[in-house]
Amino acid sequence: MSKADTTDAVSDDGVIQSVSGPVVTARDLDARMNDVVYVGDEGLMGEVIEIEGDLTTVQVYEETSGVGPGEPVENTGEPLSVDLGPGVLDAIYDGVQRPLDVLEGKMGSPYLDRGVDAPGIDLEKEWEFESTVEVGDEVGRGDVVGIVEETVTIDHKVMVPPDALGEGETTEVTAVESGSFDVTETVVELANGTDVSMHQEWPVREARPSANKKTPRTPLVSGQRILDGLFPIAKGGTAAIPGPFGSGKTVTQHQLAKYADADIIVYVGCGERGNEMTEVIEDFPELEDPANGNPLMARTSLIANTSNMPVAARESCIYTGITIAEYYRDMGYDVALMADSTSRWAEAMREISSRLEEMPGEEGYPAYLAARLAQFYERAGYFENVNGTEGSVSAIGAVSPPGGDFSEPVTQNTLRIVKTFWALDADLAERRHFPSINWNESYSLYKDQLDPWFEDEVADDWAEKRQWAVDVLDEETELQEIVQLVGKDALPDDQQLTLEVARYLREAYLQQNAFHPVDTFCPPEKTYLMLTTIQTFSDEAFDALDAGVPVEEIVDTEAAPRINRIGVQEDYEEYVEELKADISEELRSLY
């Protein structure tokens, strides 16, 4: 059930039979699976996860210290749902969509107390509703009936709830109002008896309906060279970022949240560090949306369930996030969801599963781990919505494999589903090569379907250039094996030169400084120009070598090292033009 409801007490109360950490068993509770219940004298929020005889097992979203048998359990009779409506953006929630800023005020303490609840959106705030339908219009499920300016960036579209009508059914609008309303007031009445307000609820474990899933053909441009250039993700695509600790998962996720060209960002901090979430909370309101200069928070909804917050709420926070994402998708927006980290989510499942004494699968994870991961990533995609618009949900999940070992179940089960794989590497990180995405291991299965977009929008030979870079890097990998044994100077000249070209690819192109104001975001045009500059150097250098210039002289030229500065140039076009000319001139002057 949604916390916005003020349901009258339901009579099917039960009594606690036993308590073990977040798992509570109740007797005589008349409940359905996944119903939300309130547990104990303090009314801790929980969810039904198992029913056996007259015993009902509940996972509790709050700390259960001091809760004992005999205390009541009250059923709400409704599944865990989120409140949807204007106010979801620019908000920060815990895993069950309680707004953390409101909780701080209600609790009067910096600590999260128990048994305090608040609706996901402000029910009293008034919004300016502007209707887009008239009395007599026929509307179907999901159809837009009005618009609210939710933030400076985003117009919130008020829709007929998807469960108000059956598929293909339409009904007549019988009354419409425009003006200032709070989210609970009716703004549109329909002939079938539905009162449409700006507030909807949706059970988190159920995907919102859509008409059709389509093949994604537009990239989610991230402004990160190695991602856009080598391993792009599509709008509506799925990606995994696995890596051991310290390899930069969170920074990569933050970069995507800041610079990806999605309309809406849903950022789920699932079981991660408190200070990291604080950084997001402090930074995002100050940062500008690269698309329009508005505050970044105006397109962002944050869900923060840090590692020390209750484990059951960690299990649900991923669902809360994806349901919010689907709601904005229904309005026709491109939504990107970042989940950091899905491993913590899987561990929450494992913890609860083991408290239920279920038969464990691999490494103690429940046997349904693969199914749950697949269900989650399947809710991403490029969709034709029920109201005829098109929208997308891109899902990007960080994975934290124990010991950095990618053969563990969460990484493996994720890889079977996602189509983009960005492998983070502790060794690159240790050498301070950031982003430390390993170019030999990573892949993107969207490359081919996205190439036409890049060729139309950026350059005709986008795919060709990328292949050149991949070839050079592959060759370097092989050569480095020899270098390790005999040293670089023992290689023939042309191979030494290949290493030099590869070095520019690594240091200028693949490395990108997330903390430099200019380099942090690299538009695809700049990514492309940088690559062509390195290729210019490569072509000219090999020409010089063929003409008999010793490799030491080529390596020692003055102009080429300026390639490393392209990243930090704001007026890069001019810089690149000049640099290419200088490189050619200098190298040609050697012979």
Next chain:
Amino acid sequence: MKEYQTITEISGPLVYAEVDEAIGYDEIVEIETAQGETLRGQVLESSEDVVAIQVFEGTSGIDRDASVRFLGETMKMPVTEDLLGRVLDGSGRPIDDGPEIVPEDRQDIVGAAINPYSREYPEEFIETGVSAIDGMNTLVRGQKLPIFSSSGQPHSELAMQIARQASVPEEEEGDDEDGSEFAVIFGAMGITQEEANEFMEDFERTGALERSVVFMNLADDPAVERTVTPRMVLTTAEYLAFEKDYHVLVILTDMTNYCEALREIGAAREEVPGRRGYPGYMYTDLAQLYERAGRIKGRDGSVTQIPILTMPGDDDTHPIPDLTGYITEGQIYVDPDLNSQGLQPPINVLPSLSRLMDDGIGEGLTREDHADVKDQMFAAYAEGEDLRDLVNIVGREALSELDNKYLDFADAFESEFIDQGFEQNRDIDETLSIGWDLLSGSAAGGAQPDRRGPHRGVLPRGHRERDRRRGRNGRGERGADRGGRGLRASPR
């Protein structure tokens, strides 16, 4: 308060008793044995007729006739500013023959999570006086930065050095009118009496005890008590930091013993084990400790944590360091090879990391040039370290002049920058000056890493196995059996 003589089962540290009233989860229990001894415990699982109790002192001496009393409250820590200068046992009872402690408050030791919205992002420098930390992996207030060590390494000396020397710059400038003083809370879990004596002697000798609270759970104290000690420590820390405005540095040693205790309880309860027999909820459990570090908006104090853990087999893929690394904001590696070379402290800066460093250094915090010096030293030292492998094969003569300079730099860096001794206290200016001298000194004059960049800076996977072990483990002799990270899936 009801008393029961209804014990039905005793197994390891656990006692099961039948009850006929509601007992709260986590409640405190007293068990009186026939000999008149009183043991304390905590409710692990509560159902209508049976409760499972974990007994802190161990179950020896308990029989079916022992009486069980439920105190009707969860575990509390009596807190007061007067705790400073005191030595307590692992359950928070004084053991130093001092006066009775009159608590100002009794606080629940299971701390509630700090609302992420109420936190303040840590970005103020703590000076430890250790160059390898201050210069290369800076600690900031509100951070949790563990020391990854292994058996036989001088991590205790390092911890004592930090406890003794740590200060916040504003304290030095003398403007502590706002009351933000520095305090150290030391939580020992399962350390030996000998180690404990060393700590205590050092604390007393240097006068550090005055600003410290010491919690001692020794190796022969009950293992189960270890699960309570860090919570006592952190409750005290939070009280001093957020109610009394202290900058509190918490040192927890040894977290490995804590995790062993968790495993022991998990095994006794016949839980489904996770990796290597540790309970599946160990991540959550550790997070509930480590995440109690931080700063809070509108409060002057801060809680900074330095947990110390000894990695079994010096393997950082073992569940304890692994889960810790995923929660903490970086880590400091103590390296057996540097130790055998006699470096004090033997910190390997290359795999070490402080995630919050970038926001905690620079003008107004440490020094304007800090980031530059650090970056150049990292690059030059990494390059020098890399070359040492090659030297073993081809000899120094076969290397270029530049490569030789990198090698010289790496040697000088270790002997002058890292090896400062456990007694020397360097302020940040001194640390950075030594760094500058090394970089600009004749040895590394040509090794300006930002001009040409390290040639072998980054190698693709596969060739790096060996380097990695060297980076983590010294020169690679000991890495052969560490398969964990090598087992990566190949995507293609």
